[in-house]
Amino acid sequence: MESTEPLLVIDDLAVEFRTDEGVVKAVDGASFSVGRGEIVGVVGESGSGKSVTAMSILGLVKSGRRAGGTIRFRGRDLATLPAKELRAIRGAEIAMIFQDPMTALNPVVTVGRQIVEALKLHDKKLSKAAARDRAIELLALVGMPDAAARFKQYPHEFSGGMRQRAMIAMAIANGPSLLIADEPTTALDVTIQAQVLDLLKVAQQETQAATLLITHDLGVVAELADRVVVMYAGRVVEQGDVTTVFTEPRHPYTVGLLESLPRLDRDVDELHPIPGSPPSLLAPPPGCPFHPRCPLARDRCRTERPQPRVVGAGHQSACHFAAELAAVHTEVTR
Amino acid sequence: MSDLRPSLDAADVTAAQEAVAAGPGTGGPSSSRRSPRAMAARRFRRNKVAVGGAIFLLVLLVVALLAPLIAGQSPYSVDLGAIRQPPSAEHWLGTDASGRDVFARLVYAARVSLMVGVFAALLAVLVGTLVGAVAGLFGGWLDTALMRTADMMLSFPNIVVVIVLAGLLGPSIPILVIAIAASEWPTAARMVRGVTLAVREREYLHAARVAGASRGWLLRKHIVPAAMGQIVVVGTLAVAGAILSEAVLSFLGLGVQPPQASWGNMLNDAQSLTVIQSMPWLWLPPGLAIAATVLSVNFVGDGLRDAVDPRQSGRS
Numbered sequence: 001m002e003s004t005e006p007l008l009v010i011d012d013l014a015v016e017f018r019t020d021e022g023v024v025k026a027v028d029g030a031s032f033s034v035g036r037g038e039i040v041g042v043v044g045e046s047g048s049g050k051s052v053t054a055m056s057i058l059g060l061v062k063s064g065r066r067a068g069g070t071i072r073f074r075g076r077d078l079a080t081l082p083a084k085e086l087r088a089i090r091g092a093e094i095a096m097i098f099q100d101p102m103t104a105l106n107p108v109v110t111v112g113r114q115i116v117e118a119l120k121l122h123d124k125k126l127s128k129a130a131a132r133d134r135a136i137e138l139l140a141l142v143g144m145p146d147a148a149a150r151f152k153q154y155p156h157e158f159s160g161g162m163r164q165r166a167m168i169a170m171a172i173a174n175g176p177s178l179l180i181a182d183e184p185t186t187a188l189d190v191t192i193q194a195q196v197l198d199l200l201k202v203a204q205q206e207t208q209a210a211t212l213l214i215t216h217d218l219g220v221v222a223e224l225a226d227r228v229v230v231m232y233a234g235r236v237v238e239q240g241d242v243t244t245v246f247t248e249p250r251h252p253y254t255v256g257l258l259e260s261l262p263r264l265d266r267d268v269d270e271l272h273p274i275p276g277s278p279p280s281l282l283a284p285p286p287g288c289p290f291h292p293r294c295p296l297a298r299d300r301c302r303t304e305r306p307q308p309r310v311v312g313a314g315h316q317s318a319c320h321f322a323a324e325l326a327a328v329h330t331e332v333t334r
Numbered sequence: 335m336s337d338l339r340p341s342l343d344a345a346d347v348t349a350a351q352e353a354v355a356a357g358p359g360t361g362g363p364s365s366s367r368r369s370p371r372a373m374a375a376r377r378f379r380r381n382k383v384a385v386g387g388a389i390f391l392l393v394l395l396v397v398a399l400l401a402p403l404i405a406g407q408s409p410y411s412v413d414l415g416a417i418r419q420p421p422s423a424e425h426w427l428g429t430d431a432s433g434r435d436v437f438a439r440l441v442y443a444a445r446v447s448l449m450v451g452v453f454a455a456l457l458a459v460l461v462g463t464l465v466g467a468v469a470g471l472f473g474g475w476l477d478t479a480l481m482r483t484a485d486m487m488l489s490f491p492n493i494v495v496v497i498v499l500a501g502l503l504g505p506s507i508p509i510l511v512i513a514i515a516a517s518e519w520p521t522a523a524r525m526v527r528g529v530t531l532a533v534r535e536r537e538y539l540h541a542a543r544v545a546g547a548s549r550g551w552l553l554r555k556h557i558v559p560a561a562m563g564q565i566v567v568v569g570t571l572a573v574a575g576a577i578l579s580e581a582v583l584s585f586l587g588l589g590v591q592p593p594q595a596s597w598g599n600m601l602n603d604a605q606s607l608t609v610i611q612s613m614p615w616l617w618l619p620p621g622l623a624i625a626a627t628v629l630s631v632n633f634v635g636d637g638l639r640d641a642v643d644p645r646q647s648g649r650s
Contacts, residue, residue, distance in 0.1 A: 090543070091544065098540070108560065
């Protein structure tokens with residue numbers, strides 16, 4: 001009884017953390033969805049709420065509190081699922097690739113055994129030999145040379161890139177339909193990053209899994225993603241098809257992000273970093289959270305919170321002046 | 335890259351990991367197939383004192399197992415015509431107040447003392463590991479309740495507990511084992527809880543949880559293995575404590591009951607000043623046996639600690 005809605009639907013999600021200074025609204029009304037087999041990139045600065053959103057999907061946010069909204073996977077609200085059903089989904093249906101493969105692997109257990117155990121978690125009847133064969137097969141699939149020998153080694157005997165390969169092998173072990181990759185390349189050498197990105201692509205094609213890619217690296221998104229969700233101060237400020245958002249951004253924050261990047265394909269004399277810093281989530285500015293840093297800010301932005309509006313085919317922006325921005329931006333980039 | 339990360343990051347990790355990161359001096363790429371356990375065993379073998387202690391304990395174990403062959407005579411045969419005889423060719427260590435052979439009793443007592451020590455320590459470590467891991471993993475009120483119970487047990491004089499238990503149920507070896515374990519499990523529980531709290535925040539535990547692992551699975555596959563090195567150390571040191579407790583309680587007549595021999599109740603015979611002054615064969619051998627055994631167990635325990643957690647060596 002599959003529903004017709006997308007695989008993963010995040011609807012008006014709000015996550016709060018209570019601190020000594022007050023309540024931090026880490027995610028404040030974020031909505032987006034991930035379709036079957038689709039790769040969606042979530043970008044934003046540190047503290048934009050992108051990782052908290054990803055963690056919430058698997059119920060990993062411990063000190064935080066779901067303050068509102070729903071996360072539906074295959075039409076079922078993950079927050080209301082009993083623990084046992086949630087465990088059956090974790091790892092089998094939704095798998096996660098962590099940022100730092102150094103710490104996400106148990107250092108005192110061989111890599112092979114960790115993959116075997118990931119398999120056995122969801123298939124109790126799997127025989128030892130079959131699990132072993134499958135694990136070696138997975139290691140070979142993620143491009144591990146000499147997989148059978150690597151099976152017996154400990155994480156410390158692997159290079160960073162190799163560990164991330166092992167992590168990916170573990171994540172796709174049970175054939176998940178959704179992969180969540182939280183900054184999968186951030187902890188790696190630049191030279192390894194490209195390899196791991198290629199591998200993610202291969203893994204995605206192999207498993208046909210939808211992928212939610214959390215990153216601050218616009219290059220990674222451009223490389224891999226079908227769609228992009230831009231987050232700022234716990235809100236989704238713009239989302240749409242990658243090419244559309246990158247060539248015709250309709251939110252000044254996205255424009256700022258793109259202009260602060262060095263580019264090879266265009267002659268840019270100077271980079272333009274976004275002035276100021278992200279707002280405190282303890283006391284977010286009234287109105288549009290981006291207005292203190294926005295070159296286009298007007299009185300309306302200071303008082304009225306912009307809601308996401310459709311600005312093109314599958315393209316949404318939460319800016320009062322999205323339409324105006326279209327004209328301005330073409331000016332800037334020409 | 336990861337290899338350049340500050341070693342601080344690894345500092346709170348369990349011992350075995352640190353061992354892996356530090357590596358053996360002679361290691362290199364060729365050492366690749368060595369497990370953390372093998373490396374710990376290697377470090378243990380380099381510790382002469384600990385190896386000496388281990389050899390002594392092995393010999394003692396053989397003696398205990400082969401007691402009937404080694405003792406030569408029964409530890410229970412009473413000869414009222416030859417009480418408190420000094421050592422002779424017939425009775426190597428003389429005879430006690432009932433004319434029983436002291437050497438035979440000493441050898442048989444090794445069985446009882448070792449058994450009580452090992453079983454009490456095993457029970458203590460088992461209970462302590464379970465309590466500590468559950469307290470650390472679940473946290474909250476359960477943690478508070480379990481740990482305050484542990485504190486209460488620690489602040490309770492265990493001799494009083496045993497006197498009450500022995501009074502209610504009659505003194506016996508199982509009661510002795512339970513009473514000693516009851517006073518020793520909190521140490522293990524605190525240690526395991528500490529390791530659990532450290533491991534709980536590691537990313538591989540999040541990874542396992544995200545992969546669908548239940549708490550029971552996390553306990554079995556990640557937390558207990560991570561704490562295993564230290565559990566072995568605490569367990570070993572608990573054996574020494576248990577042997578001492580057995581000796582104290584039996585000396586007071588609350589533990590192993592005669593005619594069964596234990597080192598503690600052999601000392602019981604030596605409560606009078608005349609015995610202490612003029613009949614050293616009655617108290618010196620069991621006293622030395624207790625001292626040597628406890629010392630050896632402690633040497634082995636310290637050696638294991640250094641082997642399992644090189645960062646702690648030097649501290650005591």
